Amino acid sequence: MRRCVRRSLLFCLLAWSAAGAGASGLTVQVQDAAGKALPDTVIYVEPEGGPAAGKAPATAEIEQKGLKFLPLVSVVQTGSKVFFPNNDKVRHHIYSFSPAHKFDQKLYSGQSAAPQVFDKAGTVVLGCNIHDKMLAYVKVVDTPYFAKTDGAGAVRIELPAGKYVVKAWHYNTVGGATPEQPLTVKAGDSLATAVFKLPMKAASAEDASSSNY
Numbered sequence: 001m002r003r004c005v006r007r008s009l010l011f012c013l014l015a016w017s018a019a020g021a022g023a024s025g026l027t028v029q030v031q032d033a034a035g036k037a038l039p040d041t042v043i044y045v046e047p048e049g050g051p052a053a054g055k056a057p058a059t060a061e062i063e064q065k066g067l068k069f070l071p072l073v074s075v076v077q078t079g080s081k082v083f084f085p086n087n088d089k090v091r092h093h094i095y096s097f098s099p100a101h102k103f104d105q106k107l108y109s110g111q112s113a114a115p116q117v118f119d120k121a122g123t124v125v126l127g128c129n130i131h132d133k134m135l136a137y138v139k140v141v142d143t144p145y146f147a148k149t150d151g152a153g154a155v156r157i158e159l160p161a162g163k164y165v166v167k168a169w170h171y172n173t174v175g176g177a178t179p180e181q182p183l184t185v186k187a188g189d190s191l192a193t194a195v196f197k198l199p200m201k202a203a204s205a206e207d208a209s210s211s212n213y
Contacts, residue, residue: 024185025158026192030149030168032200037153040073041170041198042139044146045183048163059115061085062126062136064092069126069136073171075146076118076138083115093129100124100140123169123176137171161187168196175199 030041057080063070065087076082084105086092091107100122105113107130118124118140128134145164147155164183181194 024161024187024189024191025156026166026183026185026194027154027156028149028166028168028194028196030153030155030170030196030198033197035197037149037151038170038198038200039149039151039153040071041149041153041155041168041196042073042075042141042146043149043155043157043166043168044075044139044141044143045157045159045164045166046141046143046145048165057081059083062138064088064094064128064134067131067134069134072136073148074136074138075148076140077144077146078121078140078142079117079119080140081115081117082138083111084113085111086113090130092131092134094126094134095129096124096126098122098124101138123171139169156191159185161185166194168198170198170200172201173198174201 026045028043030038032038057077059081060074060076061083062074063085067088084094086109091109093105093107095104096102100120101116101118101124103116118138121140121142124138124140126136126138145157145159147157149155162185164185165180166183167178167180169178177199179196179198183192183194185192
């Protein structure tokens with residue numbers, strides 16, 4: 001019996017390893033015009049034929065702590081439910097005037113605020129009526145294939161075979177630029193790669209002092 005169990009376990013491990021070796025997808029590196037890595041860049045991949053079917057939208061959370069929104073940048077699929085817990089000792093009044101999702105949540109603390117459903121693609125800018133310096137961004141996308149770059153400006157996204165358009169968005173680009181690149185993924189191919197260089201606005205002293213996300 002033990003020998004059978006071991007054989008089954010070994011078979012599963014080999015199958016997982018083979019699946020991982022054959023996985024197709026994309027790695028992306030994002031930099032500014034000077035070649036400096038850009039964290040918090042949203043990379044999203046849209047199928048050429050239109051919105052992708054697949055996994056249901058996941059929930060997300062944007063916390064209020066230290067008189068800041070955490071994280072500064074979020075990316076969610078259309079239809080996602082986002083929670084806004086207030087973990088500060090003071091109350092907040094959060095809002096957005098963005099066309100993609102306008103809302104207004106009156107003064108509250110703790111977990112009492114109802115979640116918001118982001119059901120339209122676009123960029124949503126969050127603020128607080130009580131604390132003017134509080135700011136955050138939610139990028140809502142019509143695709144399940146998305147991610148946010150890490151501190152090295154890099155990200156990896158797994159993709160099934162197909163033709164796509166890869167887009168890069170950062171909240172601080174000049175003119176709101178969202179460059180894109182075509183991509184073809186073939187089953188069994190090694191990971192495709194893409195590099196984006198984004199034109200950035202000059203950072204203010206206030207931006208630098210608050211960028212600890």
